[in-house]
Amino acid sequence: MxxxxxxxxxxxxxxxxxxxxxxxxxxxxxxxxxxxxxxxxxxxxxxxxxxxxxxxxxxxxxxxxxxxxxxxxxxxxxxxxxxxxxxxxxxxxxxxxxxxxxxxxxxxxxxxxxxxxxxxxxxxxxxxxxxxxAEALAAAMASAGRSGAAAQAVVAGVDALSHREYQVFRLLSMGHAVGEIGAQLKLASNTVSTYRARILEKTGTKNDVELALYAQRHSRSTPLR
CATH class of the missing domain: 3.40.50.2300 (Response regulator)
Incomplete structure (x- = not known):
């Protein structure tokens, strides 16, 4: 059983x-x-x-x-x-x-x-x-093989995000403001700001511009995630 x-x-x-x-x-x-x-x-x-x-x-x-x-x-x-x-x-x-x-x-x-x-x-x-x-895994493995250590570091940082942090990460990288993200995810703005601070720390970025560039590298290294 x-x-x-x-x-x-x-x-x-x-x-x-x-x-x-x-x-x-x-x-x-x-x-x-x-x-x-x-x-x-x-x-x-x-x-x-x-x-x-x-x-x-x-x-x-x-x-x-x-x-x-x-x-x-x-x-x-x-x-x-x-x-x-x-x-x-x-x-x-x-x-x-x-x-x-x-x-x-x-x-x-x-x-x-x-x-x-x-x-x-x-x-x-x-x-x-x-x-x-299987298709997504194959694409991720192939991209990791092509991209080397730099891509691996990017993936590792994103993988450290919780589910909610990952949602906020995606919306921040798309240019949404904290208030907009809060409204979409039904969260208080200060809660979104807390998630943003955690995301910056885990990804090693300092501001939204660096985070957007980080997200672009992530999308290239794992296009089907």
Missing amino acids: IKVLIGDDHRIVREGLKQVLADAPDVSVLAEAASGPEVLAQVQALGGSAGLDLVLLDIAMPQQDGLEVLQILRRTHPTLPVLMLSTYPEKQYAVRCIKLGAGGYLNKSADPDDMVAAVRKVAAGGMYVTPDT
């Missing part, structure tokens, strides 16, 4: 996932969580890989997003497989998730049969990769 923990902040999504997985006789949902800290607490309570076979984890989680939780789980429970789940396009986030240690990336619109197949494969220690994800 594959023992699964579902981490998603929307109850209707968790119920839908449980219904899909209930049709698989070899899969059992042991627990669910609605926030990043809850996921970590549930994993700890269940004994990590001793009590779980898979964490099915949404990217957009409150308090600690899925990418942050994934990185923590890789440090604290390195043998516990994690399958990332999101509404975001695979070419935007799949490569990031896999680089950070996820066993796969699945869009929430995936066919139920594909969902069950992904759960089985990742729980068994394999890597679940859709054609779109």
Whole structure:
């Protein structure tokens, strides 16, 4: 029996996932969580890989997003497989998730049969990769090979960003002001400013102009991320 923990902040999504997985006789949902800290607490309570076979984890989680939780789980429970789940396009986030240690990336619109197949494969220690994800990974690897150490440093800086920081990074690099970003992401302006400061620190840039140039280098080194 594959023992699964579902981490998603929307109850209707968790119920839908449980219904899909209930049709698989070899899969059992042991627990669910609605926030990043809850996921970590549930994993700890269940004994990590001793009590779980898979964490099915949404990217957009409150308090600690899925990418942050994934990185923590890789440090604290390195043998516990994690399958990332999101509404975001695979070419935007799949490569990031896999680089950070996820066993796969699945869009929430995936066919139920594909969902069950992904759960089985990742729980068994394999890597679940859709054609779109495979294309994005191949492009990222090819670009890294061509670009050398400078591109690797750029990618490393972006990979250090949390999900929300990455959203703000993309909007800042497109020339949006802090107030505009706050309105779009439904965040207070001072919160966006805090994210901006973290982004500048993690990317080693000093202002929005340097950040825009950094983003251009990033897009060239990993065009399909």
